[in-house]
Amino acid sequence: MSIIMQLENVSYIYGIGSGHEKQALKNINLKINAGEFIGLVGHTGSGKSTLAQLLNGLEHATTGEIYYDGRNIYDKDYDMKSLRGNVGLVFQYPEHQLFEATVEEDVQFGPRNLGLPLLEVELRSYNALKMVGISDDLIDVSPFVLSGGQKRRVAIAGVLAMQPKLLVLDEPMAGLDPTGREEILNILRNLRDKQKITIILISHSMEDIAEYADRVIVMNKGEVVLEGEPKKIFQFEEELEKIGLGVPQSTKVIHRLRKMGADIPYSCITAEESAGAIYKWLQRV
Amino acid sequence: MFIVVLSLIELEINMIRDITIGQYYQTESVIHKLDSRVKIIATLVYIISLFCFNNFSGYILAALFFLCIVKLSKVPFKFIVKGLKPIMFMLIFTAALNLLWTPGEHILFEAGVIVITLEGIKKMAFMALRLIFLIIGSSLMTLTTTPNQLTDAIEHLLRLLNYIKVPVHEVAMMMSIALRFIPILIEETDKIMKAQLARGADFESGNIIHRIKSMIPILIPLFVSAARRANDLALAMDSRCYHGGRGRTKMKPLKYKSCDFIAYFILLCYIVLLIIIRKFVPF
Ligand SMILES: Nc1ncnc2c1ncn2[C@@H]1O[C@H](COP(=O)(O)OP(=O)(O)OP(=O)(O)O)[C@@H](O)[C@H]1O
Ligand SMILES: [Mg+2]
Numbered sequence: 001m002s003i004i005m006q007l008e009n010v011s012y013i014y015g016i017g018s019g020h021e022k023q024a025l026k027n028i029n030l031k032i033n034a035g036e037f038i039g040l041v042g043h044t045g046s047g048k049s050t051l052a053q054l055l056n057g058l059e060h061a062t063t064g065e066i067y068y069d070g071r072n073i074y075d076k077d078y079d080m081k082s083l084r085g086n087v088g089l090v091f092q093y094p095e096h097q098l099f100e101a102t103v104e105e106d107v108q109f110g111p112r113n114l115g116l117p118l119l120e121v122e123l124r125s126y127n128a129l130k131m132v133g134i135s136d137d138l139i140d141v142s143p144f145v146l147s148g149g150q151k152r153r154v155a156i157a158g159v160l161a162m163q164p165k166l167l168v169l170d171e172p173m174a175g176l177d178p179t180g181r182e183e184i185l186n187i188l189r190n191l192r193d194k195q196k197i198t199i200i201l202i203s204h205s206m207e208d209i210a211e212y213a214d215r216v217i218v219m220n221k222g223e224v225v226l227e228g229e230p231k232k233i234f235q236f237e238e239e240l241e242k243i244g245l246g247v248p249q250s251t252k253v254i255h256r257l258r259k260m261g262a263d264i265p266y267s268c269i270t271a272e273e274s275a276g277a278i279y280k281w282l283q284r285v
Numbered sequence: 286m287f288i289v290v291l292s293l294i295e296l297e298i299n300m301i302r303d304i305t306i307g308q309y310y311q312t313e314s315v316i317h318k319l320d321s322r323v324k325i326i327a328t329l330v331y332i333i334s335l336f337c338f339n340n341f342s343g344y345i346l347a348a349l350f351f352l353c354i355v356k357l358s359k360v361p362f363k364f365i366v367k368g369l370k371p372i373m374f375m376l377i378f379t380a381a382l383n384l385l386w387t388p389g390e391h392i393l394f395e396a397g398v399i400v401i402t403l404e405g406i407k408k409m410a411f412m413a414l415r416l417i418f419l420i421i422g423s424s425l426m427t428l429t430t431t432p433n434q435l436t437d438a439i440e441h442l443l444r445l446l447n448y449i450k451v452p453v454h455e456v457a458m459m460m461s462i463a464l465r466f467i468p469i470l471i472e473e474t475d476k477i478m479k480a481q482l483a484r485g486a487d488f489e490s491g492n493i494i495h496r497i498k499s500m501i502p503i504l505i506p507l508f509v510s511a512a513r514r515a516n517d518l519a520l521a522m523d524s525r526c527y528h529g530g531r532g533r534t535k536m537k538p539l540k541y542k543s544c545d546f547i548a549y550f551i552l553l554c555y556i557v558l559l560i561i562i563r564k565f566v567p568f
Binding site: 020058081096099 | 311476477479480481482483484485486487501502505506509510
């Protein structure tokens with residue numbers, strides 16, 4: 001697997017020279033493989049959003065280097081615009097960035113900024129809208145009359161239309177109902193499976209991470225404290241709880257049962273898997 | 286027309302970022318703890334005093350007085366000086382005007398319409414000093430007083446106007462809300478700007494028309510969010526039964542403490558010293 005993005009000793013300090021400096025990231029080293037689905041978790045204020053903004057060059061690391069596709073993005077002649085095209089970033093509450101008169105035009109904003117021909121722009125934005133499940137009758141209405149969940153999708157489509165190779169999403173499910181959450185997560189899984197887009201998903205929900213991510217990165221106070229497959233990470237229940245995170249409910253149940261001497265493997269992470277494993281164990285005893 | 290408004294707003298956003306006024310510097314100091322009414326009155330007296338003397342010893346007194354207070358306030362000097370940045374242009378402009386076109390007897394230099402006189406130099410120096418002290422003096426007040434304390438104090442000081450049916454409380458409330466919203470809107474602008482940058486927007490290149498046009502993706506979401514926030518706030522105030530100033534008590538009522546009286550006394554000493562200098566020191 002090729003490495004799409006790499007961070008070397010990256011630190012970031014907010015407000016240098018203002019009197020109240022704040023170290024948001026400390027010595028981060030990360031490798032992100034092409035085609036991965038990464039879950040980035042951490043307590044509030046742990047630096048997740050800051051990290052996301054470093055990845056597409058919106059913020060410049062105070063120290064350290066970032067490589068995209070093997071090239072240092074801080075090189076003088078590096079084309080930041082192409083980086084922003086390749087690394088899509090969906091902010092927290094992305095619907096707040098909508099501004100055009102119609103849904104379609106808003107989605108076209110990104111690809112138009114990339115300087116693509118009109119036909120390509122229209123094609124990309126139409127495809128992006130289809131991907132997030134916006135029906136044809138909503139394409140020509142004002143984005144401001146849509147419901148919250150629909151706005152969110154349009155905003156995500158606005159980033160998808162740029163056809164990034166790496167997509168970073170900052171809590172894209174915040175404030176959505178369970179069906180809305182699941183739909184967004186399924187869109188992401190589809191993007192990864194069908195279009196081979198690398199995905200970094202910032203989330204507070206361990207349940208979602210457990211089900212969708214190949215690899216979890218846990219941050220605390222600006223540092224990466226744990227990193228690995230969900231089933232490996234979730235074994236550190238106590239450590240996670242110490243830094244204000246938990247493990248999925250089902251994992252908790254399994255850990256409890258194991259403590260009582262039950263012979264259930266750690267490897268089941270989603271609710272369904274756990275239920276199956278517990279059922280099997282019950283049949284055995 | 287629209288374009289002019291847009292560029293003004295752009296200017297405004299940049300100005301607000303720079304101006305120190307309205308930026309509280311958090312630290313523990315005697316000056317921070319003073320009653321905000323004392324600070325407002327002292328600042329007013331200080332500003333008026335700057336226009337009262339016409340000799341250099343007066344400015345030395347003003348400078349010494351100011352430096353002592355800065356020392357007490359524990360605000361780093363560079364923060365206070367930062368307040369001067371946005372008025373630098375005005376400062377240089379007025380100084381130059383005074384320097385070049387003040388008539389006088391002691392002519393030092395003459396070339397066409399430009400005449401530099403000793404009186405001109407003196408006037409320029411006074412003018413510049415007054416402006417500088419005025420700005421840094423009021424900056425110091427806002428650096429050591431939160432906007433809320435300030436509006437509280439203003440409301441208190443102006444309460445007599447209530448009798449002539451001026452809605453002092455409402456105006457003060459509006460002011461404190463507006464002040465409270467400035468940092469929020471700046472933060473919001475920053476966020477929206479980043480979100481559009483992430484979509485490949487470009488705010489830096491191109492000619493002026495192009496650049497102003499590129500502000501639209503920031504301004505529209507900003508207005509929408511300001512309206513949304515205002516709406517939320519109004520609802521929140523309504524649901525807590527806000528009904529204006531009548532019968533409303535304060536969570537932190539303004540009360541003079543002993544250090545406030547000491548501060549008034551020091552201010553009085555300053556005024557007395559000032560009068561002495563004006564009367565008896567000739568230069
Ligand atoms: N613009 C800013 N100026 C100064 N400090 C900031 C700024 N943005 C974030 N910080 C600080 O940097 C730290 C990391 O913030 P960040 O937004 O990256 O956290 P986060 O992990 O995304 O949190 P959340 O889960 O709440 O979104 C926080 O302590 C925060 O106070
Ligand atoms: Mg965040």
